[in-house]
Amino acid sequence: MEIKRRIKVLVVDDSAMVRKTITDTLSLDPEIEVVGVANDPLIAKEKVARLQPDVMTLDMEMPRMDGLTYLRQLQSERSVVAVVVISSITQKGSQLALEAMDAGACEVLAKPDGSTSVGTLAAKLTFHVKAAHAAKQRFRHSPKAAATPAVSFGKTNQDGVQARPGDRRLVVVGASTGGVEALRALLPALPAGLPPILVVQHIPAFFSKAVAERINALAEYEVREAVDNELILPGQCLIAPGNYHLMVVAHSGGYRTRLTQSPPVHHCRPAVDLLFRSAAAAARRHCLGVLLTGMGSDGALGMQAIREAGGINLTEHEDSCVIYGMPRAAVQLGVVDKTVTLDRMPQTILDTLSSLPA
Missing domain, CATH: 3.40.50.2300 (Response regulator)
Incomplete structure (x- = not known):
């Protein structure tokens, strides 16, 4: 051997x-x-x-x-x-x-x-x-x-995607190794006015704020760190602070955040699985899960919860992943609806949102 x-x-x-x-x-x-x-x-x-x-x-x-x-x-x-x-x-x-x-x-x-x-x-x-x-x-x-380190995005079709009063749609995104660069390419390619986006990126404390500020400067909508127990609003993206799990709870027809320092999951805090599972419980068939590049299996079981609740799951294709670990685990679990390369992810997110019940 x-x-x-x-x-x-x-x-x-x-x-x-x-x-x-x-x-x-x-x-x-x-x-x-x-x-x-x-x-x-x-x-x-x-x-x-x-x-x-x-x-x-x-x-x-x-x-x-x-x-x-x-x-x-x-x-x-x-x-x-x-x-x-x-x-x-x-x-x-x-x-x-x-x-x-x-x-x-x-x-x-x-x-x-x-x-x-x-x-x-x-x-x-x-x-x-x-x-x-x-x-x-x-x-x-x-x-x-190696030959295509930059991601090029075409113009996105926004028909039927803009959030409206009473909209229950929710987008949750998870990433790890290579995810900072993937998020910095993906999020600014999405238009303003979408249903809320919540992100867990495996990241140290304080570094998450710098990442959010950098993406916010590039995006057409607000991107920032989440704070505990805040109302989650359309047209914004909230990123989990390093060293805090980010979860979603249903509240008065909408959603609020919950930050905790409960034990790490998959050696990670924040953990994608906790965000995805909570989003599945709160948003159910209105939930869209997106899993990007990363090592390990964090997010796969969360995507299973989203699938069982009636939501839809997208993963990044192996061809554009820095590490095809987390998306692979979800695919192998049989809970992924569509897999696309990072350059196709913005339009795929919009297309999927337009098919979700508001």
């Missing part, structure tokens, strides 16, 4: 404690091998050339060269190393993390500090390292995907 090669990881951070924490955590997984550490990007450059890691964990603020500058250099060199950014969860750190994703980072995690424990990081780290490795492998071996 062929022995699977372990994922080689280089840990880059100027904090000795963080380097040890990451190394110790990753070394517990038999599928991962930490091949080296570096306390700044200049040392990392030499070790990348010598050790040929598959994945690098990268701090943003370091001496001699910051992580963002180094990441941009890696991108210009067409490096095959997948990068997981581990950033402080301050607002400044969130902006840097967003720029890091623009520069090619696969994942962003919160750096352990007074408010984010080492244990919280450890629970997610191996999952995200594997996801980053899988994403890089996909684009390395898929000329089609």
